[in-house]
Amino acid sequence: MFISINQLNKQFLDKNENAATVLKDIDLQINKGEFVSILGPSGCGKSTLLSIVAGLTEATSGKILVEDKEIKKPGKDRGMVFQQAALFPWINVLENVMFPLKKDMSKKDAEAQARKYLKMVQLTNYLDHYPHELSGGMQQRVAIARALAMDPEILLMDEPFGALDEQTRTRLHGQLEEIWMETKKTVMFVTHSISESIKLSDRIIVMGTRPGTVLTDIKVDLPRPRDAYKTEMVEIENHIMSYLKKEIDKVISEEQNHEANI
Amino acid sequence: MKPIYKRIIFFVAIIGLWELGARLGLWAEIILPAPSSVFTSLYNGFENMTLVYDLIGSFRRLFIGLAIALILGTSIGVLIAKSKTADDTIGSTLLAFQSVPSIVWLPLAMMWFGLNDKAVIFVVVLGGTFVMALNVRTGIKNVSPLYIKAAQTMGSRGLDLFIRVVFPASIPYFVTGSRLAWAFAWRALIAGELLTTGPGLGYTLRYASDFGNMSMVIGVMIIIGVIGAVVDQLIFQRIEKSVARRWGL
Ligand SMILES: Nc1ncnc2c1ncn2[C@@H]1O[C@H](COP(=O)(O)OP(=O)(O)OP(=O)(O)O)[C@@H](O)[C@H]1O
Ligand SMILES: [Mg+2]
Numbered sequence: 001m002f003i004s005i006n007q008l009n010k011q012f013l014d015k016n017e018n019a020a021t022v023l024k025d026i027d028l029q030i031n032k033g034e035f036v037s038i039l040g041p042s043g044c045g046k047s048t049l050l051s052i053v054a055g056l057t058e059a060t061s062g063k064i065l066v067e068d069k070e071i072k073k074p075g076k077d078r079g080m081v082f083q084q085a086a087l088f089p090w091i092n093v094l095e096n097v098m099f100p101l102k103k104d105m106s107k108k109d110a111e112a113q114a115r116k117y118l119k120m121v122q123l124t125n126y127l128d129h130y131p132h133e134l135s136g137g138m139q140q141r142v143a144i145a146r147a148l149a150m151d152p153e154i155l156l157m158d159e160p161f162g163a164l165d166e167q168t169r170t171r172l173h174g175q176l177e178e179i180w181m182e183t184k185k186t187v188m189f190v191t192h193s194i195s196e197s198i199k200l201s202d203r204i205i206v207m208g209t210r211p212g213t214v215l216t217d218i219k220v221d222l223p224r225p226r227d228a229y230k231t232e233m234v235e236i237e238n239h240i241m242s243y244l245k246k247e248i249d250k251v252i253s254e255e256q257n258h259e260a261n262i
Numbered sequence: 263m264k265p266i267y268k269r270i271i272f273f274v275a276i277i278g279l280w281e282l283g284a285r286l287g288l289w290a291e292i293i294l295p296a297p298s299s300v301f302t303s304l305y306n307g308f309e310n311m312t313l314v315y316d317l318i319g320s321f322r323r324l325f326i327g328l329a330i331a332l333i334l335g336t337s338i339g340v341l342i343a344k345s346k347t348a349d350d351t352i353g354s355t356l357l358a359f360q361s362v363p364s365i366v367w368l369p370l371a372m373m374w375f376g377l378n379d380k381a382v383i384f385v386v387v388l389g390g391t392f393v394m395a396l397n398v399r400t401g402i403k404n405v406s407p408l409y410i411k412a413a414q415t416m417g418s419r420g421l422d423l424f425i426r427v428v429f430p431a432s433i434p435y436f437v438t439g440s441r442l443a444w445a446f447a448w449r450a451l452i453a454g455e456l457l458t459t460g461p462g463l464g465y466t467l468r469y470a471s472d473f474g475n476m477s478m479v480i481g482v483m484i485i486i487g488v489i490g491a492v493v494d495q496l497i498f499q500r501i502e503k504s505v506a507r508r509w510g511l
Contacts, residue, residue: 054411054415056414074414074419075417078415079415082408082412088409088427089508090430090433091430099416099418100416100418103417130508131510147415150417156415
């Protein structure tokens with residue numbers, strides 16, 4: 001297995017030092033080059049899981065192995081794209097994409113590499129623009145180019161298109177799919193949009209909430225691009241919906257109970 | 263009408279009425295000399311170079327003091343932002359020091375350094391250091407965790423993370439800190455100069471006052487005010503605005 005998540009648990013301590021379990025016994029195996037979506041209701045721990053894989057958050061127990069090596073810290077083998085582009089506002093687009101390359105290569109090579117990936121996201125005309133001069137969708141493409149530029153084995157994406165409008169999102173889906181087919185990265189893609197996950201992934205990990213567990217693991221075996229397979233996609237969507245419905249009901253009834261107790 | 267025209271008309275009217283009042287002898291020349299005599303005093307002062315030497319003297323003290331204040335303030339700010347112990351001890355003391363007008367230190371400074379430049383520079387340094395330190399501390403503590411996380415996933419940490427992310431991310435606070443440091447230092451400088459020897463704007467102000475040269479007193483007051491306003495509005499506020507825009511604040 002390329003990425004192997006074993007018996008992963010994560011607890012947070014709340015104000016009263018009580019442990020709240022956010023992730024419980026997560027087991028997940030991901031193959032090299034696979035596009036895997038993590039789908040689940042808000043608060044089920046998707047971001048937490050991704051952040052642990054990125055090495056930004058420590059697990060309470062359990063292990064994550066990438067090519068049999070245990071993950072403890074962030075590393076350049078895992079590029080991350082956040083929901084907010086997280087570009088550095090004090091440097092321009094080109095310099096942002098060069099940021100992870102500065103230490104490993106000469107300035108010239110870094111620039112050539114950055115240009116290559118900016119071309120991939122079709123932003124060659126904006127190299128000297130500053131982040132505040134770009135639209136949200138353009139910023140997110142720069143962030144994708146920046147993560148790709150350090151040529152990581154794994155691309156971690158936490159709702160990268162969550163803040164964008166429908167049309168921009170659809171366009172970026174197409175671009176991401178192309179980039180993925182071209183670069184053959186292993187992708188972990190967090191989303192709460194069912195249709196987005198069906199459109200993009202080889203596999204969909206559906207998560208339940210409180211505590212966050214893996215409910216089911218669905219293979220999507222449709223040829224790409226998938227726009228021509230509307231009926232199949234709707235079938236999968238209904239299938240996933242049946243799992244999530246129970247979870248959403250659970251969240252709602254819990255919240256009502258909680259309110260009743262106050 | 264544009265604000266700039268309103269402002270010009272306002273000033274012309276004030277100066278006109280002031281000149282008129284003085285010409286009609288509504289008050290004694292010693293109480294409030296006419297704008298024309300203030301202008302003559304300023305003209306003479308610049309022509310015989312005394313005001314030029316005053317300006318050079320004042321700015322020399324200011325620049326030395328402000329430079330030390332910015333360096334010292336930045337160092338202290340970084341220290342208290344990074345070390346909890348330093349923040350609990352030095353950090354809380356700074357707030358107390360900040361609320362004391364720095365001119366209060368002058369008697370002590372004169373005992374330490376004598377009645378000279380060093381004492382004034384010391385007061386200027388105190389005037390600027392604390393605001394700078396407090397702003398730098400706030401800036402560093404307010405760096406968005408998202409920037410730090412993003413940088414970490416790109417292999418940056420430790421000193422590299424500080425230099426390439428934390429420091430530039432807090433530049434807006436550095437600019438504000440410098441602007442306030444300048445404002446405090448400028449006030450401290452003039453106050454200090456009033457009580458020590460020249461050449462310097464503050465010294466000339468007191469000297470003119472001692473000799474009843476009221477048109478010079480007002481002239482120097484105008485110079486002090488104009489420099490304060492010009493540096494603040496034309497330099498610092500512009501930098502502050504453009505930085506805020508780029509940093510997306
Ligand atoms: N640093 C933290 N301290 C305490 N609790 C936290 C912390 N980070 C996350 N949590 C809790 O963990 C749970 C999962 O959070 P997480 O952000 O992983 O959810 P998510 O699935 O990404 O949700 P969303 O779809 O809304 O982004 C939430 O209940 C949240 O309150
Ligand atoms: Mg999330």
